[in-house]
Amino acid sequence: MTNTSDMLHDEDDTPRRVPPITEMTLADIPPRVGLFPLSGALLMPEGRLPLVVFEPRYVSLVEDALADRRLIGMIQPLDENDPSPEPELHRIGTLGRISDFSEHADGTFSITLLGICRFRLLREAATDRSWRQGLIDASPFAGDMVEDDPLPVTRKALLDGLKRYLAARQLKTTWSVIEEMDDDMLLVVLPMLVPFSADEKQTLLEAITLDERAGVLLELLERGME
Numbered sequence: 462m463t464n465t466s467d468m469l470h471d472e473d474d475t476p477r478r479v480p481p482i483t484e485m486t487l488a489d490i491p492p493r494v495g496l497f498p499l500s501g502a503l504l505m506p507e508g509r510l511p512l513v514v515f516e517p518r519y520v521s522l523v524e525d526a527l528a529d530r531r532l533i534g535m536i537q538p539l540d541e542n543d544p545s546p547e548p549e550l551h552r553i554g555t556l557g558r559i560s561d562f563s564e565h566a567d568g569t570f571s572i573t574l575l576g577i578c579r580f581r582l583l584r585e586a587a588t589d590r591s592w593r594q595g596l597i598d599a600s601p602f603a604g605d606m607v608e609d610d611p612l613p614v615t616r617k618a619l620l621d622g623l624k625r626y627l628a629a630r631q632l633k634t635t636w637s638v639i640e641e642m643d644d645d646m647l648l649v650v651l652p653m654l655v656p657f658s659a660d661e662k663q664t665l666l667e668a669i670t671l672d673e674r675a676g677v678l679l680e681l682l683e684r685g686m687e
Contacts, residue, residue, distance in 0.1 A: 500541035506605035518591035578605035622682035629686040
């Protein structure tokens with residue numbers, strides 16, 4: 462006779478389709494991923510990007526991602542003014558994981574993507590879906606998935622540069638939120654927050670190290686005051 466207790470399983474024994482975010486490694490990154498080309502939308506590793514998805518092929522992309530590993534490749538078109546339905550893409554993008562979503566009555570989605578790591582787009586891969594698919598390599602950016610180094614510039618230098626930039630452009634922000642951020646989040650949030658051009662955001666994304674990213678960010682803030 463089977464003991465009823467033998468039929469019960471501890472919740473920890475239930476296999477997950479995807480690992481917890483904190484346990485993800487390069488081995489969890491698939492070689493192919495659905496691409497979401499969007500000019501001016503920057504997703505940095507560890508950053509969070511809210512999106513409203515309404516175009517039918519990208520609604521399909523979200524549905525397929527939710528049914529699988531919840532991963533989407535955010536990438537910018539090479540030319541933000543290219544009107545074609547399938548513009549040429551930059552070579553570097555960011556893999557995002559759907560961390561929150563809601564489906565609306567009209568079939569559209571509101572989602573939040575959490576940046577996992579950057580990737581290099583090797584080439585586009587054939588698919589029978591309406592969305593574009595890329596063959597990717599995340600290994601050059603394995604460092605995105607490990608603990609960050611200390612902030613390579615002073616916190617004061619970043620915040621002072623941001624204040625001068627916003628003042629020069631007569632823009633406002635919620636300083637209490639920014640000042641409460643940990644040092645390691647400033648180089649994640651500020652590149653996404655500041656209204657740089659699409660090309661400038663791509664330059665920030667492609668900076669290999671945090672030190673290089675900090676230098677680019679300070680240079681762009683300084684340039685924006687001219």
